[in-house]
Amino acid sequence: MSIEVGSKVQGKVTGITNFGAFVELPEGSTGLVHISEVADNYVKDINEHLKVGDQVEVKVINVEKDGKIGLSIKKAKETQQPQRPRHNGPRNNRNDQRNQNKTESFEQKMNRFLKDSEDRLSSLKRNTESKRGGRGARRG
Template sequence: MSIEVGSKLQGKVTGITNFGAFVELPEGSTGLVHISEVADNYVKDINDHLKVGDQVEVKVINVEKDGKIGLSIKKAKEQPQSREGREGYRPNRNRNHDRNRSHERDRGGKENFEQKMARFLKDSEDRLSSLKRHTESKRGGRGARRG
């Protein structure tokens, strides 16, 4: 059985370094599971997740011309059902998105590009002038009052 990208294999951890773990695959070849491919969450110390001699299921994510094999443990696990498919899922509501929708409703329809651009520029200038006003007064800039 040749090792191809995308295939799932069983392997044995043969060595651990600070950047990943070496896994012996069938037919005697060895691949590397980078520390970022060990678990879905952040892995500070790989020794918390793997030990030499552990049997692991890995997915081949790349095979380089020089024979190096890149492996992933987290991609070998079955992916959970997408969020939309879960019962009771409610997507996050973006406040800015809702605010933009209310602008559209107020205008009685969809905005064209020029209207969107004009609104963006106005909002941007308002935010920038407010930011400048607050930062200059705190730094003692040109517009600050002195008393």
């Protein structure tokens, strides 16, 4: 069995670094699971998810010409179980708003955009002026 992009294989974690984990694949080849490909959520410490010696199922996401193999644990899991929509931050809320507001007119969308833009700009100005000691900053 050759290692082909898109294939799922079983492997054994042989090493862990701060940027990912090395996984030994069948036929003795080794690939890297980048830390961003370990789990669906943000991974701060890979040691909380993997240990040397763990058996994992990985999906081959790329094979470089120099022989480097890119692997993904989260993509290997995606096809096994349906993913539920994640609602864990403002990004998803914005996407939900966009989907709900598809019937808005161009003017309504533009007004909402301008309001959001002005709010963000004023917040940014408030935060940067106070840190730089600009106008309105207290001097003691």
